[in-house]
Amino acid sequence: MKLELFVVLVAVTCATSKPLNKATTGKNKLLLVSFDGFRWDYDQDVETPHFDQLVVDGVKAKYITPPMLTMTSPSHFTTITGRWVEDHEVVHNMMFNTKTNLKVPHKKTLTRSEWWDNGALPLWITAQDQGLKTGSFFFPGGGANYSGQAVNQVVVEEAGHPDDNETEWRQNIDTVMSWFTEEDLDLVTLYYGEPDNVGHAKGPDHPRRIEIIEQIDRTIGYLREAISRHGLNDSLNVIITSDHGMTTVKKRPEVDEIILNKYLNLLQHASFEILDYGGFGILTPRPGQEQKVYDALSNAPNLTVYKKSEMPESFHLAKSERLPPIVVVADLGFNLNSRFIVYVNKGDHGYHNGEMDMKTIFRAFGPNFKRNFLTEPFDSIHIYPLMCKLLQIEPAPHNGSLAVTEDMLQYNGESEQTKVGQMCRSSSF
Numbered sequence: 001m002k003l004e005l006f007v008v009l010v011a012v013t014c015a016t017s018k019p020l021n022k023a024t025t026g027k028n029k030l031l032l033v034s035f036d037g038f039r040w041d042y043d044q045d046v047e048t049p050h051f052d053q054l055v056v057d058g059v060k061a062k063y064i065t066p067p068m069l070t071m072t073s074p075s076h077f078t079t080i081t082g083r084w085v086e087d088h089e090v091v092h093n094m095m096f097n098t099k100t101n102l103k104v105p106h107k108k109t110l111t112r113s114e115w116w117d118n119g120a121l122p123l124w125i126t127a128q129d130q131g132l133k134t135g136s137f138f139f140p141g142g143g144a145n146y147s148g149q150a151v152n153q154v155v156v157e158e159a160g161h162p163d164d165n166e167t168e169w170r171q172n173i174d175t176v177m178s179w180f181t182e183e184d185l186d187l188v189t190l191y192y193g194e195p196d197n198v199g200h201a202k203g204p205d206h207p208r209r210i211e212i213i214e215q216i217d218r219t220i221g222y223l224r225e226a227i228s229r230h231g232l233n234d235s236l237n238v239i240i241t242s243d244h245g246m247t248t249v250k251k252r253p254e255v256d257e258i259i260l261n262k263y264l265n266l267l268q269h270a271s272f273e274i275l276d277y278g279g280f281g282i283l284t285p286r287p288g289q290e291q292k293v294y295d296a297l298s299n300a301p302n303l304t305v306y307k308k309s310e311m312p313e314s315f316h317l318a319k320s321e322r323l324p325p326i327v328v329v330a331d332l333g334f335n336l337n338s339r340f341i342v343y344v345n346k347g348d349h350g351y352h353n354g355e356m357d358m359k360t361i362f363r364a365f366g367p368n369f370k371r372n373f374l375t376e377p378f379d380s381i382h383i384y385p386l387m388c389k390l391l392q393i394e395p396a397p398h399n400g401s402l403a404v405t406e407d408m409l410q411y412n413g414e415s416e417q418t419k420v421g422q423m424c425r426s427s428s429f
Contacts, residue, residue: 020368020392020411028367029180030390031238032189033223034079034139035216036072037196037349039204039245040064040359046213050221051363054240058365059373059408063356064380066244068315069280070349070358072196073106075243075380076140080122080189082384082398084316088120090141091282091323098272098284098324107159116144118322121396123187123387124151130393132186135179137172139189153179153188163193164212169219177230187391192216199246203346204357237366237390241383244349247357250333258303258330261339264296272324275338278350281328290325297326302334316399332357370410378404 020028040063043051054060066075067085069092077083077090085091095104095115109115116122124134125146135153136142143156155175162168169192179185195212202208220240227236251257260266260275269292272284285293290307297305306327311318317327330336332355335343351358359377368390382404388395389402389409 020390020409027186027392028390029185029232029236030187030387031176031180031236032079032139032187032387033192033238033240034076034190035192035194035240035242035361037194037199037244037246038216038242038361039199039357040361042195042204042209042213042361043217046210046217048213048217050217050224053224054220054363054365055374056372058363058369058371059375061362061375061377063359063377064241064362064383065359065377066353066380068317068353070244070351070353071278071280072243073109073140076191077116077120077122079241079243079380079383080124080139080141081120082123082381082395082400083120084381084399086317086320086323087399089118089320089322090116091317091320092274092277092280094274094277096272096274101272103274105159107157107161110140110156111143113144113146116141117146121146123384124189125149126388126396127187127391127393128152132391132393133184135176135183135185135188137176137188138191138193140191142189153183153185157191157193163197164215166215166219169215170222173219173223173226177226177232180232180236181230187387192219196246199347200345201347203248204246205248206346234367237368238364239383239387240361240363241380242360244353245356245358245360246347246349247333247351247355249335249343249346249348251335255334256301257337257341257343258300258334259337259340260297260300260328263300264293266338269293269296273338275328275336276343277336278345278348279330279332279334279336280350281330281336281338282324283326283328284324285326293326297328302331303336304329304331364408368409370408373408375405375408 067078071093073090073093074085077088081088093106095109095112127134133152136151137155138157142151142154176188176190179188198209198212269289270283271286275281308323308325332351382400384398385395385400385402386405
């Protein structure tokens with residue numbers, strides 16, 4: 001009888017063995033912070049005491065891999081939906097329409113719901129549908145409506161807004177902290193446009209990039225002070241990540257830059273194109289011209305041309321209805337130019353997500369995260385189910401897996417859980 005009772009107790013314990021820590025008042029809150037264009041190694045050649053302390057106090061991934069495409073809007077929307085780009089259909093920073101030739105710059109798309117609302121529910125809406133309150137501060141996608149539903153608290157970044165004002169960065173943190181404490185929000189996403197702008201303008205190897213990383217590090221220090229000041233240390237989990245990395249653009253006289261019109265008369269053979277946008281380009285051939293366009297561009301150096309229907313499965317782009325039939329990906333550091341060279345950026349992204357220069361960061365700390373825990377690299381798509389676990393909500397359909405990130409979580413009675421887990425694994429029932 002004693003053995004039977006023991007078996008029953010262990011079985012029940014195994015079934016319920018991983019409750020997350022909770023603050024005494026209920027579920028813990030979550031802050032997701034994204035620093036645009038923060039390459040995985042940007043803190044390795046800079047004095048970053050606050051980032052260094054995060055390694056001691058929380059979780060660090062060696063790096064994470066963004067989705068194809070390594071662009072701001074597609075990558076951020078993968079993080080907040082847990083869906084591949086072919087599923088959520090935010091397939092470029094620019095909003096476009098291949099039939100009308102509409103092209104809308106990135107920041108002007110931020111409130112255009114028709115670009116974002118394609119059936120894949122972002123975490124804000126899923127959380128709100130389950131009784132939580134959410135907010136978005138400058139985060140891509142946060143300013144749109146989803147089936148008519150808006151995020152509870154929203155601040156949208158306007159075109160032309162400066163991205164590098166450190167005083168404003170701190171004010172934004174203060175606003176977010178007030179959302180948690182005064183408005184009782186459960187989830188907030190906070191976006192910063194650096195170090196992306198500096199990476200584009202100066203290149204990843206420029207001293208100004210080091211200065212902006214130092215500024216980001218000070219901001220992390222201010223964030224942690226603000227969390228303490230608002231009494232959130234025991235109830236707020238924080239994830240810090242990014243959307244893509246950055247690489248140096250190769251230019252003359254070191255290389256011959258790519259001008260695609262040398263290999264194909266674009267005006268004659270294409271009805272729509274976005275080919276002057278970093279390392280990634282899209283093109284709609286005129287009727288009956290697809291093979292000719294593909295063959296001609298295949299002769300261009302330092303790039304790879306794909307028919308959408310034949311792209312590698314690992315890209316998770318082939319099923320997209322919005323993406324045009326021809327996709328062009330430049331070799332790392334080569335810039336795509338359609339007709340002539342007007343490109344001034346010294347750094348860029350949009351290249352293959354397998355390139356190390358496109359990898360980015362992941363840090364996390366708070367009551368539900370282990371301390372001094374280094375995890376192996378993983379794909380950014382797995383952040384979504386982790387966030388759902390932290391918020392204790394049922395996720396919407398997604399392509400990620402909690403199994404990839406669950407080891408970084410701290411559970412109630414961790415040492416006892418380890419013993420119980422061992423018993424569960426060794427039991428035959």
